[in-house]
Amino acid sequence: MTNRDEAQAVRPLTLAWVRRHLEVGERIVRTEALHGGITAEMRRLTIGTRDGGTRDLVLRSYVDPFYVERAESLLSGEVGALTLLAGTDVPAPGLVAVDPTATHCEYPSLLMTHLAGRTVLDDEGLETRVPLLARQLVAIHALRPAERPREYVALTTADTVVVPKGADAAAWAAAIDVIREPAPPYEGRFLHRDFQPGNVLFDVLPSKPGGARLSGVVDWAAASWGPADLDVAHCSTNLALLHGPAWGLRFAEAYEEAGGVPAATASERLYWRVRSGLAFSEEVQPVARQWREAGRAELTTRAVEERLDAYVTALMDALG
Structure with missing residues (x-):
């Protein structure tokens, strides 16, 4: 069952757009804000699958007016890069969907696969x-x-x-x-x-x-x-x-x-x-x-x- 409080952190139109790009029988079960970005809001979406497991997606939304004006160009560049990288050994996210002009979402948005691991900014190691x-x-x-x-x-x-x-x-x-x-x-x-x-x-x-x-x-x-x-x-x-x-x-x-x-x-x-x-x-x-x-x-x-x-x-x- 979707955690309604957390799901609401994703704006309604964007949430509906994401759901349209899920597999049949899948549902959003959790959302989590990802911190560290300067230009966009980032969220990890945990998706419940038909077999009872889960998988994660990442949603990027440009909400700051300065970046909203530049979002179409930024997203176009990222889509091009992710499309190119899909056939290489470089470990990059996979493209799921994009709405560069906020035709369907409240703000220009990109949906992509989630990669394992975390950023490490410590001196150790x-x-x-x-x-x-x-x-x-x-x-x-x-x-x-x-x-x-x-x-x-x-x-x-x-x-x-x-x-x-x-x-x-x-x-x-x-x-x-x-x-x-x-x-x-x-x-x-x-x-x-x-x-x-x-x-x-x-x-x-x-x-x-x-x-x-x-x-x-x-x-x-x-x-x-x-x-x-x-x-x-x-x-x-x-x-x-x-x-x-x-x-x-x-x-x-x-x-x-x-x-x-x-x-x-x-x-x-x-x-x-x-x-x-x-x-x-x-x-x-x-x-x-x-x-x-x-x-x-x-x-x-x-x-x-x-x-x-x-x-x-x-x-x-x-x-x-």
Whole structure:
């Protein structure tokens, strides 16, 4: 029997839409809000099957007015990516249904299969997870789709960077000068474009945190075509802010050790890594809040700003 209180957490029109995409004899028996997303509401729907078992689906709904306006493009990109990934070894959700213009639902929505595992943002076991992240990203970049996704977008400019209070002024000025230059040439690759620990699932035994297995990669809304270094840089920056600047530098090394091919010269690699680091300067507050809600209470906005400053400085020292 459906838990009516929990089922009502899914809006009525959306609930009816989901039910139309279930198998005959199936029913929604439970809903659960999934936390950690910035752009959309996420819910896990537990489905009772005809044989008495259950299976899970995930519902993504764009409800914020800013993202509702962009939902059709975002969902189109994600549908394209999930369709492509269905025939590969990359562990991604399977597409069930999509309503990109809210024709049937209260808000633009996507229904997909649920992957086993959970996100892991703790420091413990990181030395095991980083090589797994790197190998998975190399596998994503190795995909050669018959039809390329849209070209990547990088919105940060030298004029939009927000220098943290107390930051190393000389290092930041030099970093900003780096991205004033035109983007270096690159060989295009299939990109996740938001590949980072919050979008990767692991199976982790509580008794053996070092024995993690990567079980899924989610949130393909920004999938695009561009330089592999963009994905490497984005994940490196996330690791630097979550776990310390050294881990950002370590991920780039792990990517090469796993067979990934970054830009040929140090100056080219610096361009993409600095661009990613500077991009985070514009969104430190929501990123820090998201991580605190996920259990990293010590990651205040100020703490993340300090790590970002240390990471940008480390990049300039290592590659500048």
